[in-house]
Amino acid sequence: MSLVHRSSPPEARVCDLHDQHDHETSGTDGARPSRRRIMQLLGAAGVTGAVMSAEADPAMAAAVDVTAAGYRPPEGLAQDSPAKDSALAWITGNSDRITGLNTEIWENAELSLREWKSSLAEAEFLQRAGFDVRFGTAGFPTAFTATYSYGSGGPVLGFSGEYDALPGLSQHKGVGHHDPREYVHDPFAPGYGPGHGCGHSALGTAAAAAAAAVAHSAKKHRLPVTVKFFGSTAEEALIGKTYAVSRGVYDGLDAFLDWHPSTANATGWGSSTxxxxxxxxxxxxxxxxxxxxxxxxxxxxxxxxxxxxxxxxxxxxxxxxxxxxxxxxxxxxxxxxxxxxxxxxxxxxxxxxxxxxxxxxxxxxxxxxxxxxxxxxxxxxxxxxWNQLPSKSFAELMYDNMKRIGPPRFTEEAHQLARDLQESLGLPQRGMHAEIAELTPPNPVFLGGGSTDVADISWNVPTVSMGAALAPIGGKFHTWSTAACAAAAPGQTAVVAAAQYLAATAVDLITQPERLKAVKDEFAARTQGITWKTALPDGYEPPMYEPPEWFLKKTRQSWPPDNITWPPRRIVSQEKFSSLGPELAPQK
Missing domain, CATH: 3.30.70.360 (Alpha-Beta Plaits)
Known part of the structure; x- marks a missing residue:
């Protein structure tokens, strides 16, 4: 993510996007770059620069949004309602279950495409909340779709869940110095086990909690809605969602809500790479x-x-x-x-x-x-x-909810862990980000950053991305220090806050049809004349691992799925030794 000042939310998304809580500007005071600086950046980019006309690159032009100086986010978009109160109360009342799920997935620390226990834990959480769960989405064994419907004619809202860990980032939780939980003792190649150095244990958990809270509120207040939760595999490899989108998995949604652990509490409407x-x-x-x-x-x-x-x-x-x-x-x-x-x-x-x-x-x-x-x-x-297609109106609604709910309430224990980690990493000891970052327009010059497989979804349904602080200010993701936080005090606070932000914004889409209409109208305008086509090559078969028998039985799946060749074709060298030419005659 890059800054998760969420002036550019996808950049705040990290998973592959990773953030630093710094301003996306050239100054140190957080001011927008001057016209002179913008022209310098454009000159640095030259003919390959990132400010494009629609004729030159319509996909980039649709994603880049240059807003005039003096922007102020609108107020009054988020509205209090009994339905929102019920959703937020459900999250508060079930906080122990929510943080417990985060801990369970963190301890599993399963790698992409092999999240056997983690996907089951998340699915069972949603089943207990009344969702119908189907495994094997797009052929991936550990991907699932959970659906809850109340009434008819309401909006169809999607939530994004991820639960894969990263290799080599094992770390004991709550420890402020590098201390791998799993150390690989190999005399020739020592290393560390996997760990949640991107915070996906919290990501999937908070999204599942938000989906469950919205379902609870809809039932209690008789609000027609369909809530769909997509348990996605292999985000760290950017595989799960890109292929699923090409298979029509996300068709029929009215809006999609996404978040990612961050070093700041922020949203925005920038793009990704x-x-x-x-x-x-x-x-x-x-x-x-x-x-x-x-x-x-x-x-x-x-x-x-x-x-x-x-x-x-x-x-x-x-x-x-x-x-x-x-x-x-x-x-x-x-x-x-x-x-x-x-x-x-x-x-x-x-x-x-x-x-x-x-x-x-x-x-x-x-x-x-x-x-x-x-x-x-x-x-x-x-x-x-693809690069992510942002939504300004969606980000403004999310921001208003974040402001009304307030920043995560970090304990002194959380701040102390953050300071210990900052000391270990040679960073200023500033603790956790305990405010809601200002909503500002994205940098008018796109300077690259991370990527996310949520991007492909964003070209098919209006999508918002948000970041909640799980790691210390100034830290980075894909690090052992993030793994130390993900299921410790900082992460357990972030997971509850993120669930609240997502659920509150979703409820507004249900109770305020005009908000959903504004989001959909902007999406239609941005995508006018652009047809999304998967960037995956023709004939693409996603990589997969064969699941253990117990997992197939538990999830009622058979192996292999019909969209891959199994077993995969072997790669075997048939090369011949290299010739050195004719034998040299012996010297006389």
Whole structure:
């Protein structure tokens, strides 16, 4: 996320977006950038800059919103009502269950596509709240859709739930220094277990609590509505929602409410970066490291690709772009020339069209590396998402509710943990963000940032994103320090506050039809002339892991789903040793 000052909510979304509580401006006082500064930024961006005309890049133009100086958010959008009071009271009355669910998912710390226990815990929470739960959404074993309906003719509101952890971020909760909960004792490759360094334990929990609260209120006050909760897998890999959208999973919604843990309490209407994730597989020939002549090292190819791709940064990477990579398979032991090596890239830009231009250059680098190393290379797209389409009117309604409810009420224990973490990380010891950040327009120059698979939903239904402070001011996500907070005092406070913000905003959409109409009218205007099409390639099959038998039985699923090939095709090198030419004649 980038700043979750939520001047740009998707940037506050982090999951892959990650935030810092700093202003999205060039000054230190939080002021909007001057016209001179804007022109400097535009000059820095040059012909590849991020301010686009609709003719040049309609997807980016629809997402960028330049508001005149002196903006003041409207007041009086959020309205008190018995229905809202009931929803908020339900959250307060069930706070122990809510925080308990957060703790349970945090302790599971399950990785993307394998959230067996976490998805079940969240689904059972919603079943107890009266929802009908169906597993296997879009073919993903750990994805589910939970539905609650009261009456007929009411709006259809969606909530977004995630529950995957990240590798290598294990950490004991409530501990202010790096102390992995799971340490991997390997004499050659020590490491740490998975952890909720992005706060998804809280994310899914708060969204589920909000959905349940709205359902409770609708029943009590006889308000026609359909509440749909989407338990989404593999957000950390940006896989779950992008593919589900392409399968029509989110069709029929009137509005979609999203949040993400943050370092600030904020919302906004900025965009995010579009992204394509791609893995390159190099195939060579193994051989003894002591007699390397004729071997073909796939690792050499991956290293060459990594090195060459770095040279793209000066002349091919605009300020709105990002390019980062990891070698996720580079061999096992130095004495065996690696026959297979894989390097994965995230290619980000302001729109899918701009991503494709940069991706083509990365692919060309891979082909050059293969040619130079005499290996072969193939690539596969593992995920691809759009930039997020924001909603100003939706953000204004969310902001008004956040102001009326107030910031999270952090205890001294929460602030002390935050200060301890800040000291460990070399940051100013400012504790937790205990206010609602001002709603400000997004930066008129799009300078890139994180990505989210919620973005694809946003082009199909009006979507709002919000951040609630779960980690210390100045901290970052995808870190052990966030895992320390997620189920400790800061996270348990944030999860309740986030549920309140989401539920209150949803109730307003039900009780104030004019608010929902304004959101839908803005969405229609922004998407006029633009047809969303998935950025995933034709014939795409999402990656999956085979579930354990107990999980299939519990969720009443069969394996494999009909949208993938199982077992997957094996990748086996058929390369030959490299020739050194004719044998040299012996010297006389």
């Amino acid at each position: 579009a992204m394509t994730a791609v893995t390159f597989t190099f195939l060579g020939v193994a051989g003894h490291g002591g007699t390397p002549l004729g071997n073909k090292s796939a690792l050499d190819a991956a290293v060459m690709m990594a090195t060459m791709s770095e040279f793209l940064r000066e002349e091919n990477l605009a300020p709105s772009g990002r390019l980062h990579w990891v070698i996720n398979n580079g061999g096992d032991i130095p004495n065996v020339t690696p026959e297979i090596a894989e390097i994965s890239y995230y290619v980000r830009e302001g729109s899918t069209a701009r991503v494709q231009v940069l991706l083509d250059k990365v692919i060309a680098v891979a082909e050059a590396a293969a040619k130079a190393s005499r290996t072969t290379v193939r690539h596969r797209i593992t995920s691809a998402c």
